[in-house]
Amino acid sequence: MGRDWPIAYEDLEPFYQEAEVKMGVSGAPNNGSPRAKPFPMQPVAESFLEQRFRERLAGSGLDVITNTTARNSINYDGRPACCGNNNCMPICPIDAQYHGGLAVDAAEKAGAKLVENAVVYRIEHDAQDRIVAVHYYDPDKGTHRVTGKTFILAANGIESPKLLLLSSSEKFKNGLANSSGSVGQNLMDHPSNGLTFDAEEELWPGRGPMSPASINGLRDGAFRSESAAFRIDISNSSRVESITRNLIAKGVYGPELERQIRFYAAHEVSLKNVLEILPNPDNKVVLSDKKDALGIPRPQVHYAMSDYVHKGMAAAKAQYIRIATMMSGTNLRHTPDGIYGNNQHITGTVSMGADAKNSVVDGFGRAHDHPNLYIASTGVMPTAATVNSTLTAVAIALRSAEHIHANA
Numbered sequence: 001m002g003r004d005w006p007i008a009y010e011d012l013e014p015f016y017q018e019a020e021v022k023m024g025v026s027g028a029p030n031n032g033s034p035r036a037k038p039f040p041m042q043p044v045a046e047s048f049l050e051q052r053f054r055e056r057l058a059g060s061g062l063d064v065i066t067n068t069t070a071r072n073s074i075n076y077d078g079r080p081a082c083c084g085n086n087n088c089m090p091i092c093p094i095d096a097q098y099h100g101g102l103a104v105d106a107a108e109k110a111g112a113k114l115v116e117n118a119v120v121y122r123i124e125h126d127a128q129d130r131i132v133a134v135h136y137y138d139p140d141k142g143t144h145r146v147t148g149k150t151f152i153l154a155a156n157g158i159e160s161p162k163l164l165l166l167s168s169s170e171k172f173k174n175g176l177a178n179s180s181g182s183v184g185q186n187l188m189d190h191p192s193n194g195l196t197f198d199a200e201e202e203l204w205p206g207r208g209p210m211s212p213a214s215i216n217g218l219r220d221g222a223f224r225s226e227s228a229a230f231r232i233d234i235s236n237s238s239r240v241e242s243i244t245r246n247l248i249a250k251g252v253y254g255p256e257l258e259r260q261i262r263f264y265a266a267h268e269v270s271l272k273n274v275l276e277i278l279p280n281p282d283n284k285v286v287l288s289d290k291k292d293a294l295g296i297p298r299p300q301v302h303y304a305m306s307d308y309v310h311k312g313m314a315a316a317k318a319q320y321i322r323i324a325t326m327m328s329g330t331n332l333r334h335t336p337d338g339i340y341g342n343n344q345h346i347t348g349t350v351s352m353g354a355d356a357k358n359s360v361v362d363g364f365g366r367a368h369d370h371p372n373l374y375i376a377s378t379g380v381m382p383t384a385a386t387v388n389s390t391l392t393a394v395a396i397a398l399r400s401a402e403h404i405h406a407n408a
């Protein structure tokens with residue numbers, strides 16, 4: 001099913017290790033990956049909720065495994081250990097958790113020049129198809145042209161194909177790096193939905209990281225020829241605010257409001273699945289005829305769920321019910337059938353592949369059509385599997401960097 005990668009796990013493993021050291025990754029030794037070396041850090045201390053799910057599901061085949069995360073469990077790289085304030089998304093207030101700003105700081109310290117508020121709107125090539133410049137707008141819409149020897153397009157999985165499509169020329173009428181026609185195609189994320197229920201015992205979500213653990217054992221098997229793989233993520237986000245809002249909206253007030261906040265904040269928990277979606281050329285990013293504030297065409301997205309995803313969703317729902325039963329849960333509230341949330345894990349739109357006829361870049365992230373253009377983005381991943389895409393994208397980018405360096 002899906003598409004083949006042009007590289008093997010063994011090609012990427014040293015770069016996974018490098019990415020984990022650079023970003024500061026903690027992970028469980030029993031997470032099932034065929035690793036050659038341990039993670040740089042042990043997992044963050046288990047939350048009470050994670051512990052109780054693990055204990056109550058023991059023996060069922062649904063092993064609860066601490067998530068691999070770029071989150072410090074000890075003071076690491078000049079940043080403190082996680083202190084469990086439960087505010088990891090969108091950003092950790094004490095930088096216990098890695099974010100892209102740290103990479104920018106490191107790049108500037110190493111001599112890189114960062115041009116802020118520069119919106120690139122065109123990539124320029126020469127007669128030999130080599131890239132020679134990028135053009136950008138400053139906030140006053142003044143135009144600038146930057147030349148270089150090697151170019152790395154490092155926007156996300158939507159903006160990267162958008163910029164390639166925007167850069168069409170007399171010779172490349174369908175946009176740059178697009179002789180295959182696949183720029184923007186095969187858009188994938190991780191569709192998901194969830195179950196909220198009231199556990200029998202007090203679990204008090206909200207202490208420790210917001211997404212501490214997953215059930216990963218359901219993500220591979222022969223069923224994947226027909227039905228999407230999935231991971232079940234156990235949420236540990238504080239429920240106090242949403243519970244309070246809901247109770248006030250229902251007209252609950254006074255001592256009863258306090259009693260109910262205490263009860264539900266302790267008992268209400270939620271699960272969500274993280275489903276695989278297959279690469280499909282019809283799921284794609286194209287240029288819209290609508291423009292942004294700078295007059296640049298916006299991206300327009302076509303994205304639909306297939307039966308493969310629907311079947312995976314049905315299988316996940318059956319597991320939700322099993323888990324809620326083992327937690328003696330009541331008041332089960334499923335996301336309505338057919339409704340899927342997104343996870344911002346944007347992949348596939350500038351896929352790597354061995355065949356230039358149906359992919360955008362090679363295994364080193366180099367554009368098949370332009371020898372000095374590389375793409376570093378989650379968008380180069382040809383398939384999405386069931387886990388967050390950042391670590392793999394960083395590992396691929398480090399492999400690209402080594403290749404660029406060796407060939408400079």
Ligand code: SF4
Nearest residue numbers: 082083085086088092
């Ligand atoms: S729980 Fe989240 S927000 Fe709090 S310190 Fe740890 S990573 Fe940061």
